[in-house]
Amino acid sequence: MELNVKLNENFGRVAESYLFSDIAKKVKAYSAAHPEKKIIRLGIGDVTLPLAPAVISAMQKATAEMGEKETFRGYAPEYGYAFLREAIRRHYENFGVCLSDDEIYASDGAKCDCGNIVELFGDNEVLIPDPVYPVYLDSNVMSGRRVRLIETGPENGFLPSPDGLDGLDSKGYVIYLCSPNNPTGATFTAEGLKKWVDFARESGSLIIYDSAYEAFIFDDHPRSIFEIEGAKECAVEICSLSKSAGFTGTRCGWTVIPRGISSGGTYLYKMWERRQATKYNGIPYVVQRAAEAALSPEGEAQCRENVKYYLRNAKTIAAMLDEKGIFYTGGSSSPYVWMKCPGGMTSWEFFDFLLDRANVVGTPGAGFGRCGEGYFRLTGFGSAEATAEAVDRISKII
Amino acid sequence: MELNVKLNENFGRVAESYLFSDIAKKVKAYSAAHPEKKIIRLGIGDVTLPLAPAVISAMQKATAEMGEKETFRGYAPEYGYAFLREAIRRHYENFGVCLSDDEIYASDGAKCDCGNIVELFGDNEVLIPDPVYPVYLDSNVMSGRRVRLIETGPENGFLPSPDGLDGLDSKGYVIYLCSPNNPTGATFTAEGLKKWVDFARESGSLIIYDSAYEAFIFDDHPRSIFEIEGAKECAVEICSLSKSAGFTGTRCGWTVIPRGISSGGTYLYKMWERRQATKYNGIPYVVQRAAEAALSPEGEAQCRENVKYYLRNAKTIAAMLDEKGIFYTGGSSSPYVWMKCPGGMTSWEFFDFLLDRANVVGTPGAGFGRCGEGYFRLTGFGSAEATAEAVDRISKII
Numbered sequence: 001m002e003l004n005v006k007l008n009e010n011f012g013r014v015a016e017s018y019l020f021s022d023i024a025k026k027v028k029a030y031s032a033a034h035p036e037k038k039i040i041r042l043g044i045g046d047v048t049l050p051l052a053p054a055v056i057s058a059m060q061k062a063t064a065e066m067g068e069k070e071t072f073r074g075y076a077p078e079y080g081y082a083f084l085r086e087a088i089r090r091h092y093e094n095f096g097v098c099l100s101d102d103e104i105y106a107s108d109g110a111k112c113d114c115g116n117i118v119e120l121f122g123d124n125e126v127l128i129p130d131p132v133y134p135v136y137l138d139s140n141v142m143s144g145r146r147v148r149l150i151e152t153g154p155e156n157g158f159l160p161s162p163d164g165l166d167g168l169d170s171k172g173y174v175i176y177l178c179s180p181n182n183p184t185g186a187t188f189t190a191e192g193l194k195k196w197v198d199f200a201r202e203s204g205s206l207i208i209y210d211s212a213y214e215a216f217i218f219d220d221h222p223r224s225i226f227e228i229e230g231a232k233e234c235a236v237e238i239c240s241l242s243k244s245a246g247f248t249g250t251r252c253g254w255t256v257i258p259r260g261i262s263s264g265g266t267y268l269y270k271m272w273e274r275r276q277a278t279k280y281n282g283i284p285y286v287v288q289r290a291a292e293a294a295l296s297p298e299g300e301a302q303c304r305e306n307v308k309y310y311l312r313n314a315k316t317i318a319a320m321l322d323e324k325g326i327f328y329t330g331g332s333s334s335p336y337v338w339m340k341c342p343g344g345m346t347s348w349e350f351f352d353f354l355l356d357r358a359n360v361v362g363t364p365g366a367g368f369g370r371c372g373e374g375y376f377r378l379t380g381f382g383s384a385e386a387t388a389e390a391v392d393r394i395s396k397i398i
Numbered sequence: 399m400e401l402n403v404k405l406n407e408n409f410g411r412v413a414e415s416y417l418f419s420d421i422a423k424k425v426k427a428y429s430a431a432h433p434e435k436k437i438i439r440l441g442i443g444d445v446t447l448p449l450a451p452a453v454i455s456a457m458q459k460a461t462a463e464m465g466e467k468e469t470f471r472g473y474a475p476e477y478g479y480a481f482l483r484e485a486i487r488r489h490y491e492n493f494g495v496c497l498s499d500d501e502i503y504a505s506d507g508a509k510c511d512c513g514n515i516v517e518l519f520g521d522n523e524v525l526i527p528d529p530v531y532p533v534y535l536d537s538n539v540m541s542g543r544r545v546r547l548i549e550t551g552p553e554n555g556f557l558p559s560p561d562g563l564d565g566l567d568s569k570g571y572v573i574y575l576c577s578p579n580n581p582t583g584a585t586f587t588a589e590g591l592k593k594w595v596d597f598a599r600e601s602g603s604l605i606i607y608d609s610a611y612e613a614f615i616f617d618d619h620p621r622s623i624f625e626i627e628g629a630k631e632c633a634v635e636i637c638s639l640s641k642s643a644g645f646t647g648t649r650c651g652w653t654v655i656p657r658g659i660s661s662g663g664t665y666l667y668k669m670w671e672r673r674q675a676t677k678y679n680g681i682p683y684v685v686q687r688a689a690e691a692a693l694s695p696e697g698e699a700q701c702r703e704n705v706k707y708y709l710r711n712a713k714t715i716a717a718m719l720d721e722k723g724i725f726y727t728g729g730s731s732s733p734y735v736w737m738k739c740p741g742g743m744t745s746w747e748f749f750d751f752l753l754d755r756a757n758v759v760g761t762p763g764a765g766f767g768r769c770g771e772g773y774f775r776l777t778g779f780g781s782a783e784a785t786a787e788a789v790d791r792i793s794k795i796i
Contacts, residue, residue: 001631003661004570004602006520011669018675021476046472056465059684063461066648067454073647074444078419108506108679115677119540122404138676142517172402204402233399249471249683250464263401271409277416278536279513281506285647286457287682 010144019134019367020044026351027361040390042317042378043361045182045335047246049309051290052302055245058293062286076282079273080106080254084288087295088254094300097226103258105272106291108251108283110212110240115139116279117208117236117255120271127175129160131183131365131372133210136176145174151371158184158329158338159192162199172204172263177225180213183368183377184338185314185330187221193228200234206261206268207235212253215244215307217333232258236268243335245294245303252283252291310335313387314380320391324398335380338365342398350376358393408542417532417765418442424749425759438788440715440776441759443580443733445644447707449688450700453643456691460684474680477671478504478652482686485693486652492698495624501654503670504689506681508610508638508651513537514677515606515634515653518669525573527558529581529763529770531608534574549769556582556727556736557590560597570601570661575623576608578615581766581775582736583712583728585619591626598632604659604666605633610651613642613705615731630656634666641733643692643701650681650689708733711785712778718789722796733778736763740796748774756791 023043031039051059065071079085085101092099107113114135123146128136130149140147150160158181165173177196180187188196200207207225214223224239225231240253257269283291293299311332318331321339328339341350347364354360354376365375380387421441429437449457463469477483483499490497505511516537521544526534528547538545548558556579563571575594578585586594598605605623612621622637623629638651655667681689691697709730716729719737726737739748745762752758752774763773778785 001599001658001660002602002663003604003632003659005522005572005604005661006570007661007664007666007669008518008520011518011672012664014672014676018476018672021675044473048467048470048472050467050470051464053465056461059461059464060458063454063457063684066449066457067451069446069448072446072448072644074446074644075442075646108682111679112677120406120409122406124403135676142673142676172404174403201399204400206401206403234401246470246472248473248679251679251682260399261401262399263403263405265400266405266410268405271405274409274412274416275540277419278412278533278540279510281509281646281649284649284682284685286461286684 008142010142014138014141018138019363023361023363027355030355037359039359039361040382040386041361042382042387042390043363045243045379045381046248047243047310047381048383049246049306051246051250052294052299052306054293054296054299054302055290059286059290062289066285073285076285076288078277078280078282080104080283081288084292087292091295091300092224092226095223095227097224099226099256103256103269104254105257105276106252106254106283106288107280109242109253110210110238111135113238113253113255114208114210116275117272118143118145119275120268121145121174124172124174127165127173129176129178129181130370131158131368131375132176132178133182134368137369149369152184153371154327158186159188161192162196165199172206175200175205175207176210177207178210180216180330180334182213183336183363183365183372185334185336187217187333190222190228193222193225197225197228197231197234201230205234207231209235209237211237212240213243213334214239215304216311216335219333221333226256233260236261241291241294244307245299246306247291247294250287250290252287309384310380312380313382313384316387316391317378317380320395324395326398337378337380339376339378341374341376347373347376354394357397358390360390360393406540408540412536412539416536417761421759421761425753428753435757437757437759438780438784439759440780440785440788441761443641443777443779444646445641445708445779446781447644447704449644449648450692450697450704452691452694452697452700453688457684457688460687464683471683474683474686476675476678476680478502478681479686482690485690489693489698490622490624493621493625495622497624497654501656501667502652503655503674504650504652504681504686505674505678506649506651507640508608508636509533511636511651511653512606512608514673515670516541516543517673518666519543519572522570522572525563525571527574527576527579528768529556529766529773530574530576531580532766535767547767550584551769552725556584557586559590560594563597571603573598573603573605574608575605578611578728578732580611581734581761581763581770583732583734585615585731588620588626591620591623595623595626595629595632599628603632605629607633607635609635610638611641611732612637613702614709614733617731619731624654631658634659639689639692642705643697644704645689645692648685648688650685707782708778710778711780711782714785714789715776715778718793722793724796735776735778737774737776739772739774745771745774752792755795756788758788758791
């Protein structure tokens with residue numbers, strides 16, 4: 001029935017379906033038409049290695065607790081159990097960042113937090129790099145926000161810069177940064193990130209920093225924006241166990257909101273607390289125990305072996321591109337390899353070409369923004385065998 | 399640091415903290431000041447019995463699967479695994495409601511869905527009963543929506559009615575209904591609910607029906623709005639395993655959006671799909687398996703024993719009020735007993751009185767709306783022993 005209620009018209013301004021849903025549909029259709037083909041999926045950024053033994057063991061124990069009256073747990077604290085917030089705080093200490101437990105808000109993932117944090121803001125101009133994870137743009141457009149894209153490309157290594165932005169007219173921006181970047185793998189140096197922090201402080205802007213891939217950094221690139229002096233005055237950070245601990249199907253992430261950040265006398269952390277207390281009911285107890293285990297020294301060591309495995313896959317892909325002389329970013333500090341489509345193909349042309357000719361699924365760069373057109377994302381999240389096989393198939397046709 | 403970004407000013411229009419957070423703080427303070435007192439909590443609507451054996455066993459099995467490469471699961475389908483959507487559809491068949499699996503969108507709880515669904519709408523007038531679960535009001539106010547409260551009271555058994563609303567001016571409302579109602583326990587008959595469905599169809603309004611407590615209905619009151627003819631044209635239903643299966647700390651709920659509901663040619667289910675695909679990443683696999691088990695015939699039988707246990711507690715409370723001649727609603731078809739505060743006390747006065755004199759925690763009715771002032775909510779979610787003890791203590795002081 002046609003109702004008379006008014007719907008949110010901003011939904012009409014985003015593409016009707018989400019990038020990864022589109023890809024899934026295309027692959028399903030191809031698969032149905034060619035049931036004999038063995039498709040290798042290096043498309044969606046989904047992990048394939050099982051949860052670490054320490055995580056499984058903690059989850060089994062927690063599940064057993066939920067079955068006994070004495071140890072059963074009902075509603076969790078809205079921002080996470082103290083044991084989890086403490087485990088996250090300790091994780092940050094690994095790379096020299098000091099937080100207090102109550103600045104850390106646990107949740108069921110970075111995607112939810114990235115989408116939900118939009119609710120806290122008024123009518124600001126929102127700066128979003130291009131290309132980048134589509135959730136920033138879509139969630140802002142769906143809320144009717146004004147977005148300005150910051151173009152990146154091969155000339156700046158796909159790293160956005162505040163150069164040329166007018167930061168001195170007292171108009172604060174909401175700025176999204178993602179490092180290591182999804183999809184390009186481009187990773188800020190401390191100097192590059194410092195420029196953004198300085199810009200934010202000068203202009204009174206807020207940085208929303210997505211560090212979901214920080215665990216892939218094994219060198220001196222910053223793993224957290226809070227490694228940069230002054231960041232606690234102007235940045236919130238959103239992180240996740242999805243990629244570092246294989247939690248894509250288990251769901252745990254967090255947002256760090258430093259206490260001192262305010263605007264118009266209102267503290268941002270208080271708004272987030274109100275938002276979460278009103279619209280969210282916390283993470284399952286069993287998942288919080290699993291997350292605690294993933295962040296324990298034993299769990300982190302196990303998870304890091306998985307991360308290294310994915311990095312080796314990414315390097316295998318990158319080595320093939322080196323050999324072919326094809327431009328790419330990523331492939332180190334990131335599970336992603338962001339390659340130029342060969343032969344002047346568009347992103348979706350190359351998607352179809354790869355699917356049809358090599359039975360390999362990747363992600364069209366255009367799905368991450370206009371500047372992604374002509375580029376393509378491959379991931380190291382497959383198995384070593386499948387990745388080697390995919391690289392072999394691809395190298396034969398490009 | 400004070401930033402220049404604009405914040406969402408609507409947040410200033412809701413109370414600074416959430417009702418249950420306030421209560422928790424008060425109890426914590428009292429407890430710290432009187433460590434020797436044994437406090438009985440009949441306040442927050444949280445379950446206390448452990449998860450059913452069928453649920454635990456399914457969750458253990460699923461956890462083991464997550465630890466093996468062959469059975470590991472990454473990202474879940476955004477709207478729930480097919481096995482879960484099917485299990486929910488079968489649950490509805492228990493009381494004669496036919497849905498198709500793809501009208502059912504699984505999520506991590508009714509609270510999240512109630513809060514998030516607000517995003518789909520434009521500038522409608524929103525009708526919300528008073529008193530009711532505060533999430534409807536708060537999430538609409540935080541989004542700047544215009545809200546009209548529908549007063550209820552002892553004269554109409556705390557059940558809202560569309561009488562007196564102008565439904566013929568082609569202005570659609572978004573209407574929240576909750577049955578069995580939280581906090582009053584008031585439960586619609588089929589006739590009462592039919593009046594709302596007819597009103598919605600006449601006026602082109604949308605009903606958002608919260609059936610989170612449907613499992614407490616053991617008589618012929620409707621357990622779903624879709625038992626009412628015409629409801630599929632004008633209603634969405636939000637439900638949860640929190641109370642029926644003890645999932646408050648495990649997190650699983652769902653929203654049913656019939657395919658045919660549209661406005662201005664846009665289908666509501668498509669907007670919800672876009673919203674969830676953009677801002678949500680699904681429920682943990684282990685929880686989906688747990689939920690499937692809770693909805694299996696074996697699981698439902700076990701869960702229903704728990705529901706009966708809570709209902710017996712509610713009846714124990716109600717019997718005491720009967721004896722004292724104090725007005726109340728609920729106590730059957732609901733874990734809640736909604737009582738008139740004795741001696742003309744306000745809700746918070748009675749809260750303090752009960753906490754101080756009986757060391758019993760309840761929920762002040764005023765926290766659920768202006769019409770809740772002078773009333774008080776007690777729950778059957780405690781243990782039988784604690785409930786009997788609380789009833790004994792209360793009966794001595796009122």
